[in-house]
Amino acid sequence: MNTRKVRVRFAPSPTGPLHIGGVRTALFNYLFAKKNQGDFILRIEDTDQTRFVNGAEEYIIESLKWCGLKFDEGVNVGGKYGPYRQSERKDIYKQYAKKLLNSGHAYYAFDTAEELNAARKESEAKKQTFTYDAVTRKKMNNSLSLSNTEIESRLNNGISYVIRFKIPQNIDLEMNDIIRGKVTVNTNALDDKVLFKSDGMPTYHLANIVDDHLMEISHVIRGEEWLPSLPLHILLYKALGWENTMPEFAHLPLLLKPNGNGKLSKRDGDKLGFPVFPLEWKSPDGEIFSGYKEAGYFPDAFINMLAFLGWNPGTEKELFTLDELVDAFSFDRVGKSGSKFDPEKTKWYNHHYLIKKDDEELAKLFQKELITKNITVDITYVTKICGIVKERVNFVSELWEQAHFFFQAPVEFDAKTVKKRWKENTPAIIRDIKNIILGIEYFDASTAHDAIFKYIEAKELGTGQVMNALRLIIVGSSKGPDLFTIIELIGKEELLKRIDYALENIKR
Numbered sequence: 001m002n003t004r005k006v007r008v009r010f011a012p013s014p015t016g017p018l019h020i021g022g023v024r025t026a027l028f029n030y031l032f033a034k035k036n037q038g039d040f041i042l043r044i045e046d047t048d049q050t051r052f053v054n055g056a057e058e059y060i061i062e063s064l065k066w067c068g069l070k071f072d073e074g075v076n077v078g079g080k081y082g083p084y085r086q087s088e089r090k091d092i093y094k095q096y097a098k099k100l101l102n103s104g105h106a107y108y109a110f111d112t113a114e115e116l117n118a119a120r121k122e123s124e125a126k127k128q129t130f131t132y133d134a135v136t137r138k139k140m141n142n143s144l145s146l147s148n149t150e151i152e153s154r155l156n157n158g159i160s161y162v163i164r165f166k167i168p169q170n171i172d173l174e175m176n177d178i179i180r181g182k183v184t185v186n187t188n189a190l191d192d193k194v195l196f197k198s199d200g201m202p203t204y205h206l207a208n209i210v211d212d213h214l215m216e217i218s219h220v221i222r223g224e225e226w227l228p229s230l231p232l233h234i235l236l237y238k239a240l241g242w243e244n245t246m247p248e249f250a251h252l253p254l255l256l257k258p259n260g261n262g263k264l265s266k267r268d269g270d271k272l273g274f275p276v277f278p279l280e281w282k283s284p285d286g287e288i289f290s291g292y293k294e295a296g297y298f299p300d301a302f303i304n305m306l307a308f309l310g311w312n313p314g315t316e317k318e319l320f321t322l323d324e325l326v327d328a329f330s331f332d333r334v335g336k337s338g339s340k341f342d343p344e345k346t347k348w349y350n351h352h353y354l355i356k357k358d359d360e361e362l363a364k365l366f367q368k369e370l371i372t373k374n375i376t377v378d379i380t381y382v383t384k385i386c387g388i389v390k391e392r393v394n395f396v397s398e399l400w401e402q403a404h405f406f407f408q409a410p411v412e413f414d415a416k417t418v419k420k421r422w423k424e425n426t427p428a429i430i431r432d433i434k435n436i437i438l439g440i441e442y443f444d445a446s447t448a449h450d451a452i453f454k455y456i457e458a459k460e461l462g463t464g465q466v467m468n469a470l471r472l473i474i475v476g477s478s479k480g481p482d483l484f485t486i487i488e489l490i491g492k493e494e495l496l497k498r499i500d501y502a503l504e505n506i507k508r
Contacts, residue, residue, distance in 0.1 A: 006038025
């Protein structure tokens with residue numbers, strides 16, 4: 001392992017919203033940095049201007065802020081290694097592209113789009129795939145096949161070109177990945193990637209190598225999809241003379257669809273019934289994609305869930321705060337194979353974080369929904385109710401379904417429950433209970449319970465016969481928490497009103 005200071009970067013491209021796979025990459029970078037008292041950096045890789053999407057950068061920053069992942073340096077934060085937006089570093093990359101040209105590790109390629117298409121068609125005719133590599137580059141329109149005079153003429157006349165990396169032939173390149181161990185690739189399997197584009201911008205490959213070097217990045221932690229780029233990146237470090245300060249690499253396993261068949265994509269979420277973005281995203285053309293925040297998930301539950309996609313602590317414990325994740329995290333517990341996304345497990349996490357929350361904190365969130373229903377009640381009352389029903393829900397938005405009868409008397413009664421629980425003699429029993437309630441001076445759950453059960457025993461009635469009918473009156477159906485807790489909270493006066501309404505309106 002490197003002995004220098006740990007410095008990691010999360011480097012998204014602003015080509016759209018941040019997928020949860022990207023959030024997980026950011027999280028693992030954060031956990032590793034904080035575990036090792038290192039720096040966590042945000043760099044925006046916007047070299048591909050053709051795919052730039054308005055609002056995407058702001059969305060990325062806002063998403064990570066919601067997740068609680070705080071950067072030590074980067075866009076909107078600053079730091080001595082800036083600027084942290086690649087489009088603002090254009091002039092830096094040009095000098096390194098020239099350095100590679102001068103050392104013979106790169107070359108000018110003047111091939112037009114038509115010439116490249118012709119080469120592809122020629123290969124297809126032979127049932128081959130065209131690759132711009134050590135074999136084909138000799139026949140193409142580049143500074144390796146042209147005379148010096150022709151090269152100078154083209155450059156002086158402003159002929160469009162790209163700069164390609166010259167992959168060395170037939171070398172077994174040994175690489176190490178923290179998660180996967182030793183990986184060996186023969187360079188004959190690689191193509192001469194473009195490093196510098198005709199629009200004057202570097203490609204990802206050159207820009208990220210230069211930036212990682214200049215920003216003194218110690219570890220590159222990224223998704224498995226970048227593993228095929230590792231040989232080129234290592235060759236670039238060697239070609240630029242930076243091999244001794246090259247970062248260590250860790251490629252995280254893929255996030256898979258719930259059925260395990262393929263990578264979880266940006267389009268899968270709403271199609272499969274769950275979000276794949278941290279926040280709601282509205283595309284420039286007006287298409288809306290759901291987000292975890294808007295769906296009612298807590299950010300700490302969301303982060304806890306993501307940590308377990310590809311990593312585990314090696315114990316039975318599943319609920320971790322962010323600080324606990326930092327303490328527990330290590331690459332030894334990160335798997336190599338893809339991790340299936342489980343929407344139901346995500347709800348499980350949110351449920352556990354909800355029930356761990358302080359009742360008053362939940363009440364303040366629930367009260368916002370009550371206000372939309374024109375219900376104004378004291379926070380103390382709402383706090384008590386949240387404490388009673390929170391075990392029954394996964395989201396704050398579900399509290400109303402489980403607690404509406406605390407705030408509103410039923411105006412309709414569940415037909416199945418009426419048929420099953422409201423017998424011919426029920427009205428008479430309920431009138432007796434009304435009289436009992438009227439006679440209770442100090443009204444609470446305990447006194448109501450004792451008085452009603454004394455009546456049931458004296459009349460030799462079935463407990464269920466009485467209690468189920470009473471629940472129907474108070475709640476409107478057969479559901480709900482402890483009946484006497486409800487009775488105490490709604491109070492004597494409200495209970496009597498509900499009894500009178502039921503006696504008038506419940507018909508078999």
